[in-house]
Amino acid sequence: MHGRPRKPLKEEDESVLSAKAEKLHSLQSQFLANHQNRIYTKEALDLSAKLLEINPECYTAWNYRKLAVQHNLSESNSDSDASLFDQELKVVENALKKNFKSYGAWHHRKWVLSKGHSSIDNELRLLNDFQKADARNFHAWNYRRFVTALMKISDEDELKYTEKVIGVNFSNYSAWHNRSVLLSTLFKRKAEGFSHKEKVLQEEYKYVHSAIFTDSDDQSGWFYHLWLIDQTVKNDAPLLVSSWPSHGANITLNGNNSLHGSGLSLLNSTLSDTKTLPVILCFNQAVEGVNSSTVVVKSELLKEDLVWKPLSTNNSSTAQVWVVYLNMGNMKLQLSKTYSIEINIGHSMGILSSNGYHYGAPSQITFEVCVQTAYTEPVDGQRGKLTSWKDNDFRKIDHFEESNPAVSADHHIPTTSNWCMEAIDEEITNFQDLSDCKIRKLTLARLLIALDLLSPQHDKRKNHTEEVLKLYTELMKLDPTHSLYYKDEHSLLLLQQITSSRESLIPYCHYYKDASETNTSYVCLRLQNLSLSRMGSFENLLWVQMLDLSHNELRSIEGLEAMQLLSCLNLSHNKFGSFTALGPLRLLKSLKVLNISCNELGSHSIDTRRYLCSSPLAHSEVFAWDRFEILCGSYSATKFWEAFLIFESLNLTDLNIAGNAVADENFASFIVKVLPTLKLLNDEEL
Amino acid sequence: MGDLVAEKHVQYILSVQKKKDSFESVVMEHLRMNGAYWGLTTLHLLGKLDTVDVHEVVSWIMSCQHDEGGFGGNVGHDPHILYTLSAVQVLALFNKLDVIDADKVTNYIVGLQNEDGSFSGDIWGEVDTRFSYIAICCLSLLHRLDRINVDKAVKYIISCQNMDGGFGCTPGGESHAGQIFCCVGALAIAGSLDLVDKDLLGWWLCERQVKSGGLNGRPEKLPDVCYSWWVLSSLIMIDRVHWISKEKLIKFILDCQDTDNGGISDRPDDAVDVFHTYFGVAGLSLLEYPGVKPIDPAYALPVEVVNRIFFSK
Numbered sequence: 001m002h003g004r005p006r007k008p009l010k011e012e013d014e015s016v017l018s019a020k021a022e023k024l025h026s027l028q029s030q031f032l033a034n035h036q037n038r039i040y041t042k043e044a045l046d047l048s049a050k051l052l053e054i055n056p057e058c059y060t061a062w063n064y065r066k067l068a069v070q071h072n073l074s075e076s077n078s079d080s081d082a083s084l085f086d087q088e089l090k091v092v093e094n095a096l097k098k099n100f101k102s103y104g105a106w107h108h109r110k111w112v113l114s115k116g117h118s119s120i121d122n123e124l125r126l127l128n129d130f131q132k133a134d135a136r137n138f139h140a141w142n143y144r145r146f147v148t149a150l151m152k153i154s155d156e157d158e159l160k161y162t163e164k165v166i167g168v169n170f171s172n173y174s175a176w177h178n179r180s181v182l183l184s185t186l187f188k189r190k191a192e193g194f195s196h197k198e199k200v201l202q203e204e205y206k207y208v209h210s211a212i213f214t215d216s217d218d219q220s221g222w223f224y225h226l227w228l229i230d231q232t233v234k235n236d237a238p239l240l241v242s243s244w245p246s247h248g249a250n251i252t253l254n255g256n257n258s259l260h261g262s263g264l265s266l267l268n269s270t271l272s273d274t275k276t277l278p279v280i281l282c283f284n285q286a287v288e289g290v291n292s293s294t295v296v297v298k299s300e301l302l303k304e305d306l307v308w309k310p311l312s313t314n315n316s317s318t319a320q321v322w323v324v325y326l327n328m329g330n331m332k333l334q335l336s337k338t339y340s341i342e343i344n345i346g347h348s349m350g351i352l353s354s355n356g357y358h359y360g361a362p363s364q365i366t367f368e369v370c371v372q373t374a375y376t377e378p379v380d381g382q383r384g385k386l387t388s389w390k391d392n393d394f395r396k397i398d399h400f401e402e403s404n405p406a407v408s409a410d411h412h413i414p415t416t417s418n419w420c421m422e423a424i425d426e427e428i429t430n431f432q433d434l435s436d437c438k439i440r441k442l443t444l445a446r447l448l449i450a451l452d453l454l455s456p457q458h459d460k461r462k463n464h465t466e467e468v469l470k471l472y473t474e475l476m477k478l479d480p481t482h483s484l485y486y487k488d489e490h491s492l493l494l495l496q497q498i499t500s501s502r503e504s505l506i507p508y509c510h511y512y513k514d515a516s517e518t519n520t521s522y523v524c525l526r527l528q529n530l531s532l533s534r535m536g537s538f539e540n541l542l543w544v545q546m547l548d549l550s551h552n553e554l555r556s557i558e559g560l561e562a563m564q565l566l567s568c569l570n571l572s573h574n575k576f577g578s579f580t581a582l583g584p585l586r587l588l589k590s591l592k593v594l595n596i597s598c599n600e601l602g603s604h605s606i607d608t609r610r611y612l613c614s615s616p617l618a619h620s621e622v623f624a625w626d627r628f629e630i631l632c633g634s635y636s637a638t639k640f641w642e643a644f645l646i647f648e649s650l651n652l653t654d655l656n657i658a659g660n661a662v663a664d665e666n667f668a669s670f671i672v673k674v675l676p677t678l679k680l681l682n683d684e685e686l
Numbered sequence: 687m688g689d690l691v692a693e694k695h696v697q698y699i700l701s702v703q704k705k706k707d708s709f710e711s712v713v714m715e716h717l718r719m720n721g722a723y724w725g726l727t728t729l730h731l732l733g734k735l736d737t738v739d740v741h742e743v744v745s746w747i748m749s750c751q752h753d754e755g756g757f758g759g760n761v762g763h764d765p766h767i768l769y770t771l772s773a774v775q776v777l778a779l780f781n782k783l784d785v786i787d788a789d790k791v792t793n794y795i796v797g798l799q800n801e802d803g804s805f806s807g808d809i810w811g812e813v814d815t816r817f818s819y820i821a822i823c824c825l826s827l828l829h830r831l832d833r834i835n836v837d838k839a840v841k842y843i844i845s846c847q848n849m850d851g852g853f854g855c856t857p858g859g860e861s862h863a864g865q866i867f868c869c870v871g872a873l874a875i876a877g878s879l880d881l882v883d884k885d886l887l888g889w890w891l892c893e894r895q896v897k898s899g900g901l902n903g904r905p906e907k908l909p910d911v912c913y914s915w916w917v918l919s920s921l922i923m924i925d926r927v928h929w930i931s932k933e934k935l936i937k938f939i940l941d942c943q944d945t946d947n948g949g950i951s952d953r954p955d956d957a958v959d960v961f962h963t964y965f966g967v968a969g970l971s972l973l974e975y976p977g978v979k980p981i982d983p984a985y986a987l988p989v990e991v992v993n994r995i996f997f998s999k
Contacts, residue, residue: 001952001959001961001962002910002952002956003952003953003956004956004957005955005956005957006944006951006955006956006957006958007957017708017709018707018709020709021707021708021709021711021712022707024709024712024713025707025712025715028712028715028716032762032763035762036762055713057713057714057716057717058716059716059759059763059764059766060716060758060759060762060763060764062810063764063808063810066810103812103814107810107812110812111810111811136904136906136907138854138855138859138860138862141859141860142854142855142856142859145856145858145859171906173860173904173905173906174860177848177849177850177860177861178858178860180848180849181848181849181858184849218906219893219905219906220905220906222893222905223849223850223890223905224849226850226886227849227850230849286880312880313880314877314878314879314880315877316877316878316880318880354881480931481895481899481930481931481934482892482893482895482929482930482931484928484929485888485889485892485929488929555925555928556925558925604974605974605979605980605989606922606971606972606973606974606980606983608922608923608925608927609925610923610982610983610984611874611875611879611923611983611984612879612923612924612925614877616996616997617875617982617984617985617992617996618874618875618876618877618879619826619831619836619875619876619877620877623996623997625999637997637998637999638990638993638994638997638998641993641997
């Protein structure tokens with residue numbers, strides 16, 4: 001099926017092929033008859049061997065031979081047994097000569113070996129022959145792993161074998177891959193000579209350079225090198241990266257129960273409606289086991305047990321971000337009194353990463369809540385008034401209170417030794433000479449990011465963000481085929497740069513309409529027109545209630561579910577191509593105002609977010625047929641299920657979907673049915 | 687860049703279906719069930735499924751079923767999970783899933799799950815993540831996914847995850863686009879794509895695009911049209927398809943057509959076959975090529991077929 005040239009058959013070739021076809025067909029028919037009638041004579045067996053030599057893909061023939069062996073075994077002694085198995089191995093070898101990628105042949109050999117037949121030397125000799133014929137034959141590599149396990153050959157010896165193979169030709173991805181598997185095992189069980197990861201990794205860096213620097217277009221070493229960087233930098237234990245409220249924050253609830261937090265003033269009419277205060281915990285990786293035992297909340301305010309919820313878009317029990325809602329309405333809060341809330345994380349075991357690592361260092365967050373009686377005018381945007389996103393409705397914030405930062409402090413990964421930074425530093429000097437070489441530029445970018453991640457937060461002078469942003473821009477020109485990959489990386493880094501500190505964030509923060517620092521107000525984070533193709537840094541954005549991401553190039557909002565305080569969101573003029581891309585919004589209880597106008601909803605026949613969104617197709621939820629029928633009556637579920645899935649759990653008051661191919665009158669009347677709380681559609685009152 | 691000669695491909699598939707005694711047909715007799723799936727799905731994507739006699743196909747499929755519930759590749763061939771999925775998929779295309787005893791097929795598949803969550807292909811015990819995908823996909827189409835231990839199945843698949851973010855046949859097996867499709871597809875259907883490192887795998891997958899615009903299956907290998915499916919559907923399921931050049935890939939696939947006789951080959955100017963014709967057309971579907979109906983990247987069936995199975999009461 002592969003690699004045969006296309007050429008029209010000459011007449012004589014046609015008749016030869018026709019004769020071949022007839023011969024094979026009669027062979028196969030005869031075989032099937034023998035198989036059907038369970039005939040295991042020598043003649044029948046020879047026929048099957050002949051068949052497998054011509055057509056090793058005929059899987060039923062391999063089954064037949066196993067049945068024949070079982071049948072003939074029961075009637076013989078051990079000498080005949082040995083020769084029986086020898087015969088099988090021979091048939092396999094002949095078949096592999098015809099097609100050394102035949103699944104059936106390799107499995108048959110494993111079957112024979114699992115019966116206790118053949119010698120290590122014999123199998124290794126066979127494997128060496130195959131290695132010479134095709135160093136990348138993954139069947140042979142799989143078989144090698146099978147044999148070495150069966151015959152208990154050590155990982156250390158196999159590691160030496162990969163060196164031998166790479167020594168012949170570094171362009172052997174299969175060998176590098178095998179090396180990563182063996183080293184992982186040796187590290188995990190802290191085998192002799194492998195307990196000091198740093199020494200081994202330093203040697204491996206030197207070793208893989210041969211593959212990268214000899215021929216920079218050959219990919220064999222790239223992924224191994226990336227794995228080495230990951231092994232150097234990664235911290236297995238899950239850690240808390242940020243929270244809202246952050247440690248030391250001061251949250252004020254005023255008379256009408258709306259929220260005011262110091263640092264950056266916040267007002268959220270939605271919080272006043274629900275009277276709940278969210279507490280958001282953001283970890284560095286997905287974890288499970290966050291509950292009232294592992295995260296203990298202490299305060300005189302609390303009367304009931306708290307239920308922590310994982311913010312997972314596919315209804316999983318593990319998530320990077322967890323939230324709990326404090327029911328302020330139930331509490332008898334005294335005016336002008338400050339209440340302290342203490343959150344103790346990980347003092348008892350139970351928070352686990354998906355790799356089984358326990359939460360790193362027990363930590364504590366304390367914040368204060370207080371109630372004031374200040375009367376406030378209802379601000380535009382509450383009660384169904386149109387939310388404007390126009391420039392002249394916003395005013396830049398010049399400064400804000402120093403007392404409590406809205407942006408959490410420490411995001412750097414604690415390391416126990418300096419060798420990580422030294423190793424990365426060493427690698428950077430090796431990759432400094434750029435020449436217009438894609439893999440060197442990309443590797444240098446990754447190394448610089450790794451270095452910044454490892455550096456202590458206060459050591460700002462070493463920040464390489466500008467340099468890396470420049471590298472990604474160069475890569476977009478150097479390797480246009482993959483330009484959107486580099487653009488996504490660029491966007492992520494840009495966002496990190498913008499959100500990493502109060503100073504960098506302030507230029508993007510604006511007061512909405514007549515808000516100011518002293519009276520209750522809306523603060524909007526305006527990130528429009530930044531050519532963002534991807535969103536990130538959500539750990540720094542937990543405080544945001546109003547967000548403008550319009551006029552960018554976003555196709556997804558993966559991770560946005562962390563922004564539990566979000567009530568107004570502008571995603572207009574982006575590249576959202578499906579309703580499933582809006583999946584994260586289902587987890588935003590506070591969302592009231594949504595603008596997704598001028599996107600590509602309804603323009604695409606293929607949905608790239610289909611399986612990243614919880615749905616019946618992925619068995620993460622059951623389609624709400626009853627509710628669909630009540631709300632939508634005659635509308636077809638096959639036509640509207642995605643929109644229904646997303647919107648039926650939202651409580652929007654203001655929605656703008658104009659400028660999307662899907663937004664015809666039919667769809668508009670459907671969506672109004674699904675959103676009973678809606679007061680404004682496409683900037684018009686309903 | 688030329689166009690898709692859809693009508694020629696339809697004729698090619700119909701001619702292959704009829705020519706049972708060509709050498710190519712005979713040597714692939716044992717996997718005719720797969721061939722039926724490739725050919726008929728392509729016809730559906732090109733809007734021409736009605737050119738086939740549905741009753742003839744359905745009765746032939748049923749004649750390949752064994753008492754245990756599994757299907758063989760052709761009449762007289764042993765049951766295997768590979769052909770069981772193809773049988774169910776073809777019946778789904780024709781909206782004829784009601785002709786099989788779903789519990790019988792389910793029991794066959796359930797019996798193939800091993801202690802560690804993996805699946806064997808048949809009673810002879812070959813284990814491969816391809817079979818994990820088949821089990822999950824097939825049972826999902828029959829609305830009986832809960833009959834297997836999905837958690838263990840997912841755990842086994844994750845144990846085959848490699849340093850490059852990809853997946854192999856068995857734990858420790860090298861990443862290969864075909865295996866990656868199977869593992870990502872299985873995890874997608876099982877609602878567990880959060881366990882995939884999408885950025886790491888996405889980069890490995892996007893680097894399969896070589897200078898000619900075609901995709902290879904793993905580093906330092908030749909591009910092949912069938913990877914337009916394995917790599918592309920994987921990229922689509924994890925939403926990283928924008929990391930390759932879609933235009934260059936479309937051009938590569940179109941260049942692999944035999945514009946005179948119909949059919950698509952693995953590489954330009956190679957011999958065509960039904961396998962690559964299907965993968966070429968399915969790839970074009972994922973790339974939203976006009977005139978080709980959309981295909982679901984996880985179930986590998988037309989979107990309208992999948993929606994019909996899950997969203998009609």
